[in-house]
Amino acid sequence: MKKFMDENFMLSTKVAEDLYNNFAKDMPIIDYHCHISPQEICENKKFKNITEVWLYGDHYKWRLMRSSGVDEKYITGDSSDYDKFLAYVKAIETAIGNPLYHWSHLELQRYFGVYEVINEKNASVIWEKANKALNDGLTVREIIKNSNVKAICTTDDPIDSLEYHLKLKEDTSFDVKVLPAFRPDKALGINKDGYTDWVSKLAEVSKKDIKDYGAFLEALDSRIEFFHSVGGRVSDHALDYVPYIEASKEEVDAIFKKALKGEKVSFEDETKFRTFTMKFLGKKYASLGWAMELHMNAKRDNNGRMYNKLGPDTGFDSVNDNEVAGPLSRFLDSLEKEGSLPKTIIYSLNPNDNFVIGTLLGCFQGTEAFGKIQFGAAWWFNDHRDGMVEQMETLANLGAFSTFIGMLTDSRSFLSYTRHEYFRRILCDLIGKWVENGEVPNDMELLGRITKDICFNNANNYFGMGLK
Incomplete structure (x- = not known):
């Protein structure tokens, strides 16, 4: 019987122990998607x-x-x-x-x-x-440094001033990169309460007079350029459903103007607006060499009473089962046809979508990056051992396992860097079992390199971090 959570916790073979202790354990961390506060890092809370x-x-x-x-x-x-x-x-x-x-x-x-x-x-x-x-x-900074974190990508609204990112960029006493990630969910939420107020704030920070859709896109473009100047190299989209209905810019302009008057639009019109805007954003990301993260199939705020009391992101979300295969394929293909498909990381909260994602990856790969289109790490309700193993086995079965960019915290807690350790132990155990079963050669030079790449090197190269 093993001791509870000892040094070889979750490592069931000698190969797994060797991989974790000699290759994975001390690799740095790039937390390329999280929800922690840059202000608290800046102020060293x-x-x-x-x-x-x-x-x-x-x-x-x-x-x-x-x-x-x-x-x-x-x-x-x-x-x-x-x-x-x-x-x-x-x-x-x-x-x-x-x-x-x-x-x-x-x-x-x-x-x-x-x-x-x-x-x-x-x-x-x-x-x-x-x-x-x-x-x-x-303190916050001590937690980050003690975790061997080299880079953090926070989640930031297009209207954010990035005040604390700018301060951290100039702070020579803290050598961890803290970079903004562009999260334009509110830009796409045309039927959400407060949308016109948000557009007014976008107009203010971008210094654009947003009276039509063209000016709206110009404002988003200018904010992406601003994020880029501060070090942003990734966007993130929470897609409760994957939108895809094609429409002309003139048609979308009419939809947008209706929303600016405070009117609700039909679901079909909302989808047209989201589709056109997402394609515009995808092209912009590609032109700058950014990566685009797509988080899909969450059913948010199920408990209306508690949402009214506490607001969003308070523990009342669940897995959704919206269609993914058709609209996601059409969206990726629409950008690919124009040579404007950016590096893309695809996550679904519904594990039933794993094979959809795993097979779509192979349809849109390119030479811009090692594993240009990524199957994102097991996310949220899936970031447990079974979910991580299922995600990695699906990727291995259907794609190029060694190109995987590994784990992220997706967390609001500074203590969550231990999730990288948890993931690394599961990764090493999975590979160790393959070796134990004679499915993979017992070549520690090869397996050690793959382990290090998935833990750190692949993400470092994928996002162009340039870290040592």
């Missing part, structure tokens, strides 16, 4: 206690607490930080088999030197040890 860094804003953990019957006052309510901490400690005892059980232990071990099993009996010891580490100077 110090947390007052473990609850603030461990639970604030982490809707993964909030969701588990609700599933364990915890009252909302201990999750997002006005209970004390210790009571919230204790509520989570009790909840995690219900979560064996959930990746949160492993992540939470890894977070305590790696950042706070806490190796006690998380349970109510150990709660006070964990609280005291973790808070001592924070009081002794464990």
Whole structure:
């Protein structure tokens, strides 16, 4: 029987142990998609206690607490930080088999030197040890540096001033790259409440008089150029559905003008607007050598009562089952026909789409990058062992496994870099099992190179980071 979460945790073969300890473990991290705050990095935030860094804003953990019957006052309510901490400690005892059980232990071990099993009996010891580490100077930047992170791509609205990215760019005391990622979801949300207000803000920051669709596109173009000047090299799109209905620019202009009057448009017209705008953006990204991330098939804000109380991104989302194959193929092909398909990373929250993505990759590859069209890492509800293995096995079965750009956190928590360790252990175990079964040669030079590439080198090259 193995010891709980020892140094060879999740490594079931000697090859897996060798790959992890000699090739994967010490590779740097490029976290190319996350939701952490550049302001908190810039200001080197110090947390007052473990609850603030461990639970604030982490809707993964909030969701588990609700599933364990915890009252909302201990999750997002006005209970004390210790009571919230204790509520989570009790909840995690219900979560064996959930990746949160492993992540939470890894977070305590790696950042706070806490190796006690998380349970109510150990709660006070964990609280005291973790808070001592924070009081002794464990700040945001220390967490990042201790995690061997070399680059971070945050998620930023087109109207963002990028004030803190600019400050970090000039800060010679911190050598981690913190780069903006262009997230134009609000630009595409033509039927969302507050859309005209957002367009007004876009007009202000871009210094464009947005009275028609042409001016709207010019404003987006100027913001992309601004992001590029600050170091942005990637965009990100949350596509609840993949839009594709072709329309002329004149037709889309009429749709946009209707929205500017505060009127709702039909779903068909919304899809036409989104399609034309996405194609415009894709061409722009390609011209600058950017990568485009497409996150698909999330069903957001299912609980209307809680959405009205807490807003979005608070733990009430789920997997969607919208059609992907047809519209995604047409979208990629429309850009490919014009020689304007950018490097693209495709994620679906629905694992039923894995073979759709895995086979579409091979239809649109190019020489612009090693693995130009990527099958994105197992995402959100899929970033557990089974989901990661399924994603990697699908890629290996249908494409070029060694071109994979690896893991990202997609997180709002600074402690989530342990997810890279979790992924690397699963990666090494998968390869080790292939060797054990005689499916792959026991060539450590080859396997070590592949492991290092997936952990860091491929992403470094794909995004043009130039890191050592």
